[in-house]
Amino acid sequence: MTTTYKSRADVPLEEKWNLEDLYVSLQKWEEDLQAIDKTAVELKTFDGNIHNGTQLFQFLKKQEELSFKFNHVFAYAMLKVDEDTRDTASQSLIDRARALSVKVSSATSFFMPFLLGLNEETLKKYIAEEEGLAYFEEDLFESFRYKKHVLSKEQEAIMSQLGEALSAPANTYGMINNADIKFGEVTNDKGEKIELTRGMYSKRIEDEDREKRREAYRAYYKPYLQMKNSIASTLSAAIKNNVTTSKIRHYPSALEKGLFADNVPKAVYENVIQATKENIAPLHQYSQLRKEILGLDELRQYDMNVPLVSGVKQDIPFDKAYEVMLKALAPLGEDYIHTLKDFKKSRYFDVRETPGKRSGAYNLGVYGVHPFILLNHQDDLDSLFTLVHECGHGVHSKLSSQYQPQITARYSIFVAEVASTVNEVLLINYLLENEKDEKMKRHLLNHFIDKFRGTFFTQVMFAEFEKLTHEKAEQGEPLNVEIFNAIYETLLKEYYGEAIILDEEVKYGWARIPHFYRPFYVYKYATGFASAIHIATNLLEGKEDFLHSYLEFLKSGSSDYPLELLKKTGVDLTSQEPIKNSLVKFKELIEEFASL
The missing domain is CATH 1.20.140.70 (Oligopeptidase f, N-terminal domain)
Structure with a gap:
């Protein structure tokens, strides 16, 4: 297709x-x-x-x-x-x-x-x-x-x-990243040179042919290296604008300004980073494991996304992905599934990648209308996860709008990531339980580990990058390409360990992250993931009263502060416990995968 x-x-x-x-x-x-x-x-x-x-x-x-x-x-x-x-x-x-x-x-x-x-x-x-x-x-x-x-x-x-x-730096970066950037060329299956697209890159970087991965990686980073000074300028301006606004408004720091609306203590943000770094060993172990399984003398960044179980690529057209999602999310109850069926029938989605279309995926809830969900569906396992993720946001928007007045219908991003990640955890559980082929099971386990890595560890690393760059700006220190590169490269080494050799392009990773223009946002992926593991575990046990309390959480909008809303589902993020529990889960996944 x-x-x-x-x-x-x-x-x-x-x-x-x-x-x-x-x-x-x-x-x-x-x-x-x-x-x-x-x-x-x-x-x-x-x-x-x-x-x-x-x-x-x-x-x-x-x-x-x-x-x-x-x-x-x-x-x-x-x-x-x-x-x-x-x-x-x-x-x-x-x-x-x-x-x-x-x-x-x-x-x-x-x-x-x-x-x-x-x-x-x-x-x-x-x-x-x-x-x-x-x-x-x-x-x-x-x-x-x-x-x-x-x-x-x-x-x-x-x-x-x-x-x-x-808001000009963010808007300028958006135009650079979505409209102006032209990626380098890659070789197609016929031996012809064609321009790389984002959707193509997400597939190429998982290709079993290492040369194809390397070629795609270099083509993808090429425009970011060419525009490194312009992008550094937009990011520096965005950070300095945020720091200046924080000072004008008498916040102790830009970080505390970023956390204020959700009434989240600074300690919660710092706990996430600290607990993650104290329990980083399994991620280092995974890098080493990846190197050994791939049989490489040197593990590179373009080797981090290739599946470790070969020959199990799935073609999952959009309609099939939708059917799988409806089955996987059955623990959320009949009403939830009926709502999702209506999403597709009523055309809430924009499914396909087309020239000039915004990259990535999102859900936009519009009060008084319904959610609109942008996808760039590629008929693969990643796209299935993205669909399930965005539908978590979509149903959250739908229920909050349905059960809350306009004044409290818009929920915080902090709780948004819980709704989307619960769906992903339910999906992986469904896929693992219903897969008979052992090789495919190993592939799914590998996929979940990589999902964990991207949704949790990478986001915590990004959160620390934001914290460090804002602190530099607050101390009046310069922000430029060299500074961003140095911070980003140091963090990569700390998080991913000695097993990975860093190419020249790797340290420019900060240049391709649009989330950095919404400061102190990405840590919510990690807190959302930790919360979701707790909630999904309870849902899978089929507790009727727990399902009711979770659906009430989805209907709550912003009727209370996020930390208080989460406490109703049994998650207390003022302690390190939910973060540590999720890191224990990651350690178990690595051990299980290593044993296979």
Whole structure:
């Protein structure tokens, strides 16, 4: 089956998402854009004119209505751009949406300083005199947590106007990475030179032919090396912007600013890194094991993804992948499975890789509509895992939107990674249990180990890279290609051990990581993975009451802080226990695989 299409028009309709669920026409999008613009002007008139509960309620109600509409406008523009990042018409939509975002932010920038200028008694008085404010009460008092980080009205207005400029490094990197980068050439099966694509790379780097892996690896890194100074400049600017904003807003550090919204103590972040490094030996053992099984004198980075069990490649078309997923996730109950069936029938997915399409995969939940899931499905085992992962996010979005009001429907990324990773653990368990062929079982075990390595260890390494680079910026030290290379190379050696020989390209790995433009985010993959192992273990034991508590967790949105929501499933991340338990699981997997 064809998995890479020359044009989006060639992709079957059922494998393209239906954006008409958002807007039936561009004219309707324009109408909402104009309506938001008008509402932003109206919101500005509340500045200096909130003197009682009724006026406060009117402002908040109008702001929420605007937010609902704006999320639709922005989602549509973003999804259109991601279909083809080269399309200038779509780029103009997102540019207009971003400009409007700045205008809205500017129009409402007075509110937080006003709110935090109130004393608690006045706010309670307003809530008592206006019944409608009960809906916003918890959110209003949550805002008081930010009191020392909110600036004066004039300063907030300036900060909101700087929004677009401060996000420029991330936007620039996005254009470099998705639209401008051209990878080097590789040799196809006919001996012809063709340009490498991301989707092709993910397959080539797993090829049993080492020369093909090496060729793909060098072709993939080629543009990153060519653009190393430009990318270092965007990353340095993004880090410095974050550090500067943290200082302006009186946070002790950029890290603590990054953790503040989730109310996560700094110790949780540090615990993840510390516990991982203290228990890193099995990962070093795995590198050595990989070298021995592949029969190599020198293990290189391009040898880290090739399956250690040969001759078991699976072709898993999208429809088959979907059926496997529905069976694997059966422990989540009939309602969960029914919801997933509807996802496919209603075209929530954009399945195939096409020229210019955004790389990777994501889920975008749109309140009042439904989730939209971007894939670049390659009909292989990795793509099956990606599908299951993104559907974890998708059902989480669907349930939170269904059971929470708009104000608490958007869940934190912190808990998001739990929902997606639970699904992956259930999938690997299903595949291992239902596989009769011993060779395939070893392959699946190897796949899970590599998944563990990528979702847990690599993300912890990235988290430490972010911590170290931000600390350098906070100390006024320079950030450039040489500094990024030195930090990244040192971490690679610490995490992967002496068995791996590092090529010149390896130390430029930081240049290809878009997550670094969303600071202090990747550690949540590791905490999510550790939490997921606990939850999936309980689900597989078939405890009815546990399934109920997990589904309630998925319906909770942001109705409580992430750590508190997780405690309802029995996971306490304020201790090192969940991290250590997952590392024990990894050690057991390595021992089992080594024994085979």
